[in-house]
Amino acid sequence: MMDQAQFHIRDLHVRFRTQADELHAVKGVSLSVARGETLAIVGESGSGKSQTMLAALGLLASNGVVTGSAMLNGQELIGASEVALDRVRGAKVTMIFQEPMTSLDPLYTIGQQIIAVIRRHRTVSAADAKAEALALLERVRIPDAARRLASYPHEMSGGQRQRVVIAMALANRPDLLVADEPTTALDVTIQSEILALLADLQREMGMAIAFITHDLGIVRRIAKRVAVMRHGEIVESGPVEQVFNAPRHPYTRALLDAEPGGTKEPTPADSPVLLEAQDVRVHYPVKSGFFGRTTQVIKAVDGVSLTLKRGGTIGIVGESGSGKSTLGKAIVKLAPATGMIRLEDRALIPLSRAEMRPLRRSLQMVFQDPYGSLSPRMTVGEIITEGLLVHEPGLTSAARDRRAAEALEEVHLDAALRNRFPHEFSGGQRQRIAIARAMILKPRLVILDEPTSALDRSIQKAIVDLLRDLQRRHGLAYIFISHDLAVVRAMADTILVMKDGQVVEQGESENLIRHPREDYTRRLLAAAMETGFSPC
Amino acid sequence: MSEAATHGRSLWADARDRLARNRAAMASLVLISLIALACLFGPFLTGHAYDKVYSDYVKVPASLASQPTEDRIGPALQRTASRLRATIASDTREGNTIRLVLTAPRAIDERSLAFFERSDLFHAAKVLERAEEGKRLTLLVPIERNRFLFGTDGNGRDMLTRTLIAGRVSLAIGLLATFVAILIGVTYGAVSGYLGGRVDTVMMRAVDVLYSLPFIFFVIMLVVFFGRNFVLMFLAVGAVEWLDMARIVRGQTLSLKRREFVQAADVLGVSTPGILRRHIIPNTLGPVVVYTTLLVPKVILLESFLSFLGLGVQEPMTSWGVLISDGARNIQGATYLLIFPAIFLTTTLFCLNFIGDGLRDALDPRDR
Numbered sequence: 001m002m003d004q005a006q007f008h009i010r011d012l013h014v015r016f017r018t019q020a021d022e023l024h025a026v027k028g029v030s031l032s033v034a035r036g037e038t039l040a041i042v043g044e045s046g047s048g049k050s051q052t053m054l055a056a057l058g059l060l061a062s063n064g065v066v067t068g069s070a071m072l073n074g075q076e077l078i079g080a081s082e083v084a085l086d087r088v089r090g091a092k093v094t095m096i097f098q099e100p101m102t103s104l105d106p107l108y109t110i111g112q113q114i115i116a117v118i119r120r121h122r123t124v125s126a127a128d129a130k131a132e133a134l135a136l137l138e139r140v141r142i143p144d145a146a147r148r149l150a151s152y153p154h155e156m157s158g159g160q161r162q163r164v165v166i167a168m169a170l171a172n173r174p175d176l177l178v179a180d181e182p183t184t185a186l187d188v189t190i191q192s193e194i195l196a197l198l199a200d201l202q203r204e205m206g207m208a209i210a211f212i213t214h215d216l217g218i219v220r221r222i223a224k225r226v227a228v229m230r231h232g233e234i235v236e237s238g239p240v241e242q243v244f245n246a247p248r249h250p251y252t253r254a255l256l257d258a259e260p261g262g263t264k265e266p267t268p269a270d271s272p273v274l275l276e277a278q279d280v281r282v283h284y285p286v287k288s289g290f291f292g293r294t295t296q297v298i299k300a301v302d303g304v305s306l307t308l309k310r311g312g313t314i315g316i317v318g319e320s321g322s323g324k325s326t327l328g329k330a331i332v333k334l335a336p337a338t339g340m341i342r343l344e345d346r347a348l349i350p351l352s353r354a355e356m357r358p359l360r361r362s363l364q365m366v367f368q369d370p371y372g373s374l375s376p377r378m379t380v381g382e383i384i385t386e387g388l389l390v391h392e393p394g395l396t397s398a399a400r401d402r403r404a405a406e407a408l409e410e411v412h413l414d415a416a417l418r419n420r421f422p423h424e425f426s427g428g429q430r431q432r433i434a435i436a437r438a439m440i441l442k443p444r445l446v447i448l449d450e451p452t453s454a455l456d457r458s459i460q461k462a463i464v465d466l467l468r469d470l471q472r473r474h475g476l477a478y479i480f481i482s483h484d485l486a487v488v489r490a491m492a493d494t495i496l497v498m499k500d501g502q503v504v505e506q507g508e509s510e511n512l513i514r515h516p517r518e519d520y521t522r523r524l525l526a527a528a529m530e531t532g533f534s535p536c
Numbered sequence: 537m538s539e540a541a542t543h544g545r546s547l548w549a550d551a552r553d554r555l556a557r558n559r560a561a562m563a564s565l566v567l568i569s570l571i572a573l574a575c576l577f578g579p580f581l582t583g584h585a586y587d588k589v590y591s592d593y594v595k596v597p598a599s600l601a602s603q604p605t606e607d608r609i610g611p612a613l614q615r616t617a618s619r620l621r622a623t624i625a626s627d628t629r630e631g632n633t634i635r636l637v638l639t640a641p642r643a644i645d646e647r648s649l650a651f652f653e654r655s656d657l658f659h660a661a662k663v664l665e666r667a668e669e670g671k672r673l674t675l676l677v678p679i680e681r682n683r684f685l686f687g688t689d690g691n692g693r694d695m696l697t698r699t700l701i702a703g704r705v706s707l708a709i710g711l712l713a714t715f716v717a718i719l720i721g722v723t724y725g726a727v728s729g730y731l732g733g734r735v736d737t738v739m740m741r742a743v744d745v746l747y748s749l750p751f752i753f754f755v756i757m758l759v760v761f762f763g764r765n766f767v768l769m770f771l772a773v774g775a776v777e778w779l780d781m782a783r784i785v786r787g788q789t790l791s792l793k794r795r796e797f798v799q800a801a802d803v804l805g806v807s808t809p810g811i812l813r814r815h816i817i818p819n820t821l822g823p824v825v826v827y828t829t830l831l832v833p834k835v836i837l838l839e840s841f842l843s844f845l846g847l848g849v850q851e852p853m854t855s856w857g858v859l860i861s862d863g864a865r866n867i868q869g870a871t872y873l874l875i876f877p878a879i880f881l882t883t884t885l886f887c888l889n890f891i892g893d894g895l896r897d898a899l900d901p902r903d904r
Contacts, residue, residue, distance in 0.1 A: 332803050360805035373796035377547060377818040387804040421546050437800070
């Protein structure tokens with residue numbers, strides 16, 4: 001062995017040929033990972049962090065061109081034949097992807113999939129391979145592993161599926177494990193379990209890990225060394241402590257400062273009640289059999305009450321499946337609810353679609369996915385002013401255009417962009433457009449359903465600042481739904497913690513975060529703290 | 537607030553650019569435009585009416601030469617002379633006219649000179665000289681020149697004109713029936729998919745019932761009730777072909793209506809027709825456009841099939857299907873009757889299929 005490091009990348013360039021020009025996605029990246037070491041590669045979306053590793057493993061899209069060198073144990077991977085690469089990938093180098101659902105084949109049991117990986121690279125009898133698969137599942141701590149071998153991916157939860165993917169990645173004792181945002185799609189508590197598992201497995205098996213993430217909290221927890229990437233280049237690298245405590249590059253400093261900070265100024269005690277909900281339930285019957293008999297009821301929201309004052313913000317936190325999004329949808333009548341929801345003096349639940357329409361003006365919603373919530377074939381101007389077509393049908397198109405320009409300026413976007421299409425904007429810009437669409441109607445209550453979850457940290461901060469600014473100027477009330485305690489804390493007066501459709505704890509934000517009463521809240525906080533959240 | 541707003545590139549513009557780079561699709565587009573133009577304006581330029589019968593030119597083979605050919609002139613002169621009860625004393629050619637001297641035992645009735653004009657080979661004859669009390673006539677007979685590039689059919693009609701006229705009918709039925717199918721199918725499918733629940737079930741079961749009707753039986757029934765007519769043809773085809781379209785659009789709608797931009801429109805208070813018009817239908821149009829280019833040839837083939845069976849358009853109007861069916865009957869004696877309409881039909885079908893392929897690639901670049 002030439003030196004201690006077993007995986008080097010030297011001066012790697014990746015170029016993509018597109019229709020018009022060439023995109024230089026990775027510009028001369030060099031890095032190395034030693035045996036038993038974890039290197040974190042951090043950067044925001046589009047920084048080229050994933051493309052670097054994909055290029056090194058020969059997994060680029062067909063229009064990508066790689067130059068440079070990537071050596072694994074002295075073997076050059078760039079320019080190696082497909083056959084040679086196939087011998088390396090899955091055995092010496094393995095990869096874990098972000099989305100555990102799509103990286104497993106839905107048509108095979110997980111046992112079959114793990115066994116296939118083992119037997120692809122080694123000559124092992126079917127029985128031995130099965131025994132090994134069982135041992136692997138136990139090793140990644142999947143309960144009742146023997147039975148789980150025969151399960152299909154859809155029968156398992158997201159966290160369990162990611163464990164299976166890890167088991168597959170470790171099946172042939174790789175020298176290098178590339179983990180591409182393996183915990184981003186998971187809830188915080190599960191995220192922290194998976195990180196702990198990876199650290200334990202590394203200690204036992206001694207492989208090198210290249211951990212790609214956008215989350216600085218995770219870096220601190222799992223890695224010894226970190227490389228910060230931006231625009232296809234490494235701007236700073238070194239030991240985690242050094243980079244975090246004494247960042248040299250301004251971009252690293254900006255990233256570290258990007259945690260949404262500050263808190264909302266308290267709502268005056270005498271401000272009138274805007275929204276009141278009592279005992280809201282959303283139950284979905286599960287029908288089966290020929291006559292559609294209801295055999296089971298899924299209680300997505302089960303008896304939630306809340307009171308929101310004008311200008312106030314309620315944060316709703318909980319893991320996926322806790323019913324927090326469904327509650328938001330029930331309030332804007334996107335989900336069928338029972339109970340009582342009152343906006344000022346109007347009860348919303350009994351209203352018909354037509355009766356509800358005039359009230360929609362004061363009750364708006366911003367969705368999680370800025371890519372999915374904008375109609376792809378309409379211009380931004382048309383998207384923003386669609387609500388005006390409904391609520392101010394008398395406006396001329398020139399007046400609508402002027403309002404669109406004003407709304408875009410209010411969310412700090414260039415008004416000249418209003419004739420462009422959503423796909424020409426970045427995620428953060430799209431979320432601003434979605435906010436402008438809600439704000440143009442001058443609502444009194446906006447439901448924000450994870451508006452920052454799909455965005456990079458630095459953009460999250462800007463969106464949180466924008467939302468607080470809009471609230472102050474227009475006296476808006478927010479219901480802020482999120483799984484991210486740091487963001488909720490920066491936004492909300494009071495926090496509701498939801499689990500299995502019910503509120504387990506609620507209270508004033510700072511108080512709840514510093515002195516949680518319920519076990520579940522403590523677990524959420526603990527998991528968030530492990531990835532960098534500090535309650536003080 | 538009146539600064540110049542920059543215009544973005546829509547997804548449609550992107551797709552257009554991708555299509556423009558697809559050579560096969562662009563060549564097909566040019567070719568099919570040429571065929572369409574030829575069918576539209578060609579019949580005015582061929583010099584023949586599509587239903588004009590040239591009884592002297594029955595089943596003339598396709599050729600570039602102008603008619604009549606030299607070997608036809610002599611016998612035709614003889615035939616006409618004998619109708620005048622005269623014999624030919626001499627004939628001399630002067631370019632495209634014949635100086636003809638006729639003699640007869642009795643005076644020749646000049647009115648019967650109309651026989652020359654009635655023939656498809658000559659124009660009206662002019663009398664230059666009368667002698668022997670009308671028993672000897674000197675005539676100037678101009679030869680009527682015609683070209684039948686694609687030959688003539690069994691009734692002596694020009695095949696070129698008929699092929700182009702048939703193209704009009706086939707393309708019109710293809711486009712109109714497809715238009716009907718899209719109009720009904722897209723609306724029906726989008727409404728059914730978006731409303732969902734019981735409405736969806738009822739609407740889709742109705743589609744299933746229509747699917748189970750045998751098509752030919754359906755057309756025969758229509759023809760029996762309403763008689764054969766052009767409008768009926770594309771109504772019948774359109775009424776059956778929208779079923780596929782409705783299913784495609786419904787499937788698209790089911791996945792679209794769960795998307796957040798549709799929910800966002802719902803929260804804005806947009807009415808159901810508004811959501812369908814602005815959010816659902818524009819986003820289903822990609823697959824619809826592709827299916828359309830595949831549906832047009834399918835409908836043309838269906839029409840050809842019906843015409844082949846004798847259920848389609850009526851003589852003297854014609855379509856490619858009718859011409860091919862005629863040609864197939866004459867395949868041994870007169871192959872050209874089959875070849876030319878078949879070339880037009882297959883070229884059109886090929887082009888439409890290539891365009892469909894190109895559109896699919898252009899609208900859904902992920903697949904490449």
